[in-house]
Amino acid sequence: MLRKKTLEILTLREGSWAIESAADDLEIAQKAALQFLGKPGVMGVRVLKESVGDIGNPAPGDILFEKLRSTGGADRIAVGEPSSLAPVCEDIEDLFHGGGRTTVNRLFRAYLDKNTVTATEVMHNAREMKRIMDFESMLPSAISKVAQMQSRSEDSPTMGERQNTLFGFADRLNKRAKQAESLDLPSLANVEINEAIHQINKKSNGEAPGYLFRVAASRELINVRNWWGKFAMSVDWAGACKSDPALANLDWFISDALSNASVLQDLLGDQDSLADALISLIEIADGVRSIDTEKAQDATSTEATAAKINGLFKASKLPESKLAVMERVCRQLQGSGALTKDGAEEPKVFREMLLRLIPGTELTGGPEMAEAITHRQSHIINKGGEGGLKAATASVLPALRDPGRKAGYLLSLIESDLGKDLLKDEIEQHLNGLFMTPESVHQIVRTGAPNKKMEKITSIFYRIQKSNLPDSRKAQLTQHLDELLASYVVDGKILDRLDDPNKPLHIRAFMLVSMCQPEMLPDGKASKLAREIIVKHLRRPNFETELVAQVPDEAKKEKILRDFHVQLHRSGFFN
Incomplete structure (x- = not known):
């Protein structure tokens, strides 16, 4: 019986070739070789016929496959670094949108920019997919970086297991793109977009x-x-698309294009300073950028395209594209480049930017932006290292003034790499000082009408609830805030003033129900006080008759009753 031939897989390390593994099939051997190429220190791989001679000097005919790493140089295209927030994709569908595609863009940014191709195009075009798979050792290097990062925790798969999964994704993407090559699909250049979508669906x-x-x-x-x-x-x-699913797919293409610096530069035009550029980028992402309407009349002009995307952003039609713009803001803000030409103006300009980045309890740009803000503040106060970042965190808070904005900053920061590690204890201390130490609502929110103060505390309550803090910590903070709200309601005799018998019942009833609205008080001790009074009224035998007794107009009576039931429903009385 003939013995089955074995293919030898070799790696090149420090100038020497060594047998790393073996396989019976050439395709399997090539895939294994590419995986080895992604490992640190491996400068090349080969697949040889079963060797009987010197593996370091095989005959040309014995080399069935070979790939060497680029040794560098000015034109070398390097693999980027994945974010630690990159999701662990479970299927190739996860690569197409959100964090999966963002990671692909990060890893292959230099290649994509040089070849003027987007990540989404590559993943849907077999020719481009093959080019990137064959380009030096870029794909295995990228997979190695991601696998290494995603195999660090104890409950994660091993690096080898994760590499196998990711190489499997690449193969499946390639196979799917090849199968789609032969399909007869309408040309979007020649067929109106909505008609093309209709034909594709069929x-x-x-x-x-x-x-x-x-x-x-x-x-x-x-x-x-x-x-x-x-x-x-x-x-x-x-702009012309009427299909929400197709528009979501177009968002991916637009987001990819916005990841290229030249597109953003064309959108921005000339800017006087980095601060002006970043503020303009935020305005673009919010859809409020000022556009020269006269120039926008020319359909081929930059302004015409800018006006269209302005409208799409304003209508919240491009969520992933907005994230791409804000990611650019984040990276630029975190850098050391001066925000203004006049260094003395830097702190003031930065405070103005904070108003846009942290308008309330939500921080535009999320954890990464919170980290970027902290780094920028450390540049401004000119303190480096761990001490500088802690000092920066502390000095950002007074600039925010509003307690809701402070909560938004800290709770986003603690979700960042910086917050999870270096600044965790510091952030916890600030949260205690802001929301655990105060003994009254007044000590947290110092100015404003009573309803505004309660709304502010409630917004902080909800922001804590949706944060990534441990459940026990969330409970500790929110319970304290609820107790402060309950004391505020009782000590201020707020419900007594609202339920004043001298006022018409329908006015009293609406004011009491307003106290149970989700934005006014969270479900807890404080809202329970108001609910008890409302329930007491509702149990009165002729409550609805009494509710509108002082309203002379019949049509108005009906409207008041309808509106009151709507408010009761919104406050959860019918749940």
Whole structure:
């Protein structure tokens, strides 16, 4: 019986070749070799026929596959670094949107920029997918970086297991793109976007229509070899698109284009300072950027495209594109570049930016922006290292003034890498000082009408509830806030003033129910006090008759009763 031939997989380390593994099949051997190429210190891989001679000097015919790492140089395209917040994708679908695609963009940014192609195009076009898989050792290096990061915790898969999964994703993406190559899909350049979507939906034949739509879009965009052209074409499609699922897919293409610096530069135009540029980027993401309407009349102008995306952002149609813009703001803010030409103006300008970045309990840009704010503040106060970052955190808080904004900053920061590690204890101390130490609502919110103070504390209560703090810590903070609200209601005799018998019953009833609205008081001790009074009224035998007894107009009586039931329902009385 003939013995089955074995293929030897070799790695090149420090100038020497060594047998690393073996396989019976060439395709399996090539995949294994590429995985080895992604490991630190491996500068090349080979697949050889079963060797009987010197593996360091094989005959040319014995080398079945070989790939060497680039040794560097000015033109070398490096693999980027994945964010520690990168999600652990469980399926190839996870790579197409959200954090999965953001990670792909980060890893292959240099390659994508140089080749004028987007991540979404690559994942839906077999030719581009093959190019990136064959380019030096970039794919295995990228997979190695992600696998290493995602295998650090004890309950995570091993690095090898994660590498196998990610290489499997790449193979499945490639296979799916190859299968889509032969499909007869409408040309988005020649068929109106909504008609094209209709035709694609009819031709899905077992494949997801969204995937086929992205394949069709990629076919057009892959031939546009300038970034602004890709961006403008995608925005034109999005502006005309009437299908929400297709628009969500177009958001991915637009987001990819906005990850390229030149597109943002074209959108921004000339800026006097980094601060002006960052503020303009925030305005773009919010859809409130001022556009020259006269220039926008020219459909081919930059202003026309800017006006279209302005409207899409304002209507909240492009959530992932907004994240891409804010990610750029985050990276620039975290850097050491001066915000203004006049260094003395830097603190003032930064405070103005904080108003836009932290308008309330939510921080625009999330944990990464909170980290960027902290780093920027450390530059401003000119303190480095761990002590500088702690001092920066402490000095950001007074600049925010409002307790809701302070909560938004701290609770976002504690979700960042910096907050989870270096600043964790510092942040916990600040949270205690802001929300555990105070013995009254007045000590947290010093100015404003009673209803505004209660609304502010309630907004902080909800922000804590939705944070990533441990449940026990959330309970500790929210229970204390609820007790402060209850004391505030009782000590201030707020309910007594609202339920004044000298006022018409319908006015008293609406004011009491307003106290149980979710934005006024959270479900807890304070709202329970108001609910008890309302329930007492509702149990009166002729309550509804008495409620509108002092209203002479019959139509108005009916409206008051309807509105009152709506408010009761909104306050949870019918749940």
